[in-house]
Amino acid sequence: MEKEEMNVKDIFTEMKDISELVLDLAYSSVFFDNEEIAEEVKELEERMSELNYKIKAIAMLAARTKEDAENLSEILEVASASEEIANAAGDISNIIKRDFKIHPIILQALREAEEKIARVRIKKGSKLVGMKVKESELATAIGEYIISIKRGKKRIYNPDKETVLMEGDILIVRGTEEGEKLLRKICNGELNEWRN
Amino acid sequence: MSGEIDLRAIKDLLVIIKDISELMIDLAYTSLLYFNKEIAEEVFFLEERMDKLNYKLKLITLRAARSEEPEKLMAILEIADAVERVADASLKIAENVFRKEIHPVFVDAMKEADEIIIKETVNKNSKMIGKTVKELKIKTNTGMHIFLVKRGNEYIYRLDNLRFKENDIIFAEGPEDGKKEIEELVGKESVSDL
Numbered sequence: 001m002e003k004e005e006m007n008v009k010d011i012f013t014e015m016k017d018i019s020e021l022v023l024d025l026a027y028s029s030v031f032f033d034n035e036e037i038a039e040e041v042k043e044l045e046e047r048m049s050e051l052n053y054k055i056k057a058i059a060m061l062a063a064r065t066k067e068d069a070e071n072l073s074e075i076l077e078v079a080s081a082s083e084e085i086a087n088a089a090g091d092i093s094n095i096i097k098r099d100f101k102i103h104p105i106i107l108q109a110l111r112e113a114e115e116k117i118a119r120v121r122i123k124k125g126s127k128l129v130g131m132k133v134k135e136s137e138l139a140t141a142i143g144e145y146i147i148s149i150k151r152g153k154k155r156i157y158n159p160d161k162e163t164v165l166m167e168g169d170i171l172i173v174r175g176t177e178e179g180e181k182l183l184r185k186i187c188n189g190e191l192n193e194w195r196n
Numbered sequence: 197m198s199g200e201i202d203l204r205a206i207k208d209l210l211v212i213i214k215d216i217s218e219l220m221i222d223l224a225y226t227s228l229l230y231f232n233k234e235i236a237e238e239v240f241f242l243e244e245r246m247d248k249l250n251y252k253l254k255l256i257t258l259r260a261a262r263s264e265e266p267e268k269l270m271a272i273l274e275i276a277d278a279v280e281r282v283a284d285a286s287l288k289i290a291e292n293v294f295r296k297e298i299h300p301v302f303v304d305a306m307k308e309a310d311e312i313i314i315k316e317t318v319n320k321n322s323k324m325i326g327k328t329v330k331e332l333k334i335k336t337n338t339g340m341h342i343f344l345v346k347r348g349n350e351y352i353y354r355l356d357n358l359r360f361k362e363n364d365i366i367f368a369e370g371p372e373d374g375k376k377e378i379e380e381l382v383g384k385e386s387v388s389d390l
Contacts, residue, residue: 009304016225016305023221023282027214030271074292074299078228081288085221088278088285095271103268105200109207114214 008075011055015082017157018044018051021148025172026089028117031110033096036119040172041093047155048086055079117147118180122169125189134161137195142182144175202260206272209253213275216246217282219344219351224286226369229305230313231298235367239290242351246283250276313369314340319383324360338377340370 006014022044029037056079059072095102102110122128128136138144149156149163150170156163165171173183185191220242227235257272292299318324324332335341344367345352345360352358360366368378 008301012301013305019221019225020218023218030275071299074295075301078289078292078302081285084285084288085282088281091278092275095274100271100274101268102271103203103206103264105203106207106210106272109204110210113207113211 006054008055008058011051011058012075012078014157015048015051015055015079018048019082019085021157021172022048022086022089023092024147024174025117026092028114029093030095030102031107031114032116033107034117035096037117038093038096040119041089045086045090048083052079052083115174116177116180117172117174118144118183120171120173120180120183120187122165122167122171122187123189124167126167126187127189127192128165128186129167131165132161133159133163133165136165138173138183138186141194141196142175142179142186144173144179144183146171146173148172202256203264205256206253206260206269209249209256210272210275213246213249213253213279215353216242216249216351217279217286219353220246220283220286223344224289226313227290227293228298228302230311230369231293231302232313233293234315235313236290236293238346239286243283243287245349246279250280310372311369312372312375313367314375314378315365315367316378316382316384318360318362318364318366319385320362322360322362322381322383324381324383325362326359328357328359329355332381334368334378334381338368338370338374338381340368340374340378342366342368 022041025037025044026041028034029041056076059076063069063072133146138146146159147157148171149159149165150172151166151168171183171187173180175183182191182194186194220239223235223239223242226232227239253276254273257269257276261269292302329335329342342355343353345355345358346365346367347361347363366378366382368374
């Protein structure tokens, strides 16, 4: 495993970001029977347990007095609660990997009620390459909101307007069925005009 | 016939439970990062509500199993179990707010150190009534971002099309100097007016 320097603050911030994302993805994977999204959930769950391990290791090294230990236990409690959230999300998305099927009538109704989450890669030749999120107007023009970006091994949670999109980025987006179709074309370089 | 009614009820409950579980996670971290007891209390309140909803969901699912294939309903029980664990975990995170002081790590993790969270009630003379967030240009005018509205027992956080009503409780986050402007917006009577 690559050596990764993180302090407690970095770890906690990422745990919080994962917690806020993972459940959303888990529901979506089940409601839309999407294995790709379930795979994302699994990766996030694994990342979370890695982070929990890191935070425990740091805490053990840092605790010198009884007071230190008490202070650190508070952080560890929050960390383990965060891991529990990711695990529960993992169990939800596991539903589609096992042979559990949700009754079609329920599924149909849920799909109507929910926005769809999709996972799309930006390919070479796409207009999006080199564009800031703000400039891309994906939200205003086609109704697709970027909730996370996977760039190699790195993840960007809640990307801001200034984040520059790059070739190979995997976007996790929330939007409509129609918006997803357009976004796929944009990411493949088949659609170059979509902005208002 | 009754089977179909149960299936619709299951779907409605699932949508509510999904929304509440996501809201609980957000509020739990928010309460911790702002060390805010009011928000933590909302998490406690939601956890109780979640218990009841989950109980109801399981009950209806079992009842539906009389007329539907149980295999097609197993997944619902799995979701109910997982959501219960999410609610408990959120509660655990929020509970830390009732300690003596916040751990410096959580303070450090806050994006903007000078940001605050406020909770205000929309008064009957407020100019917000009948208007949407967009129409009021709240972010532009006050710098504050309203992220949650509580109307009676209902939590609303998809605010795009919401028109404010009297007695709505709003939760907003943003820079400290936005507080006064929000107070003015909700029609809060200042001490000098009394």
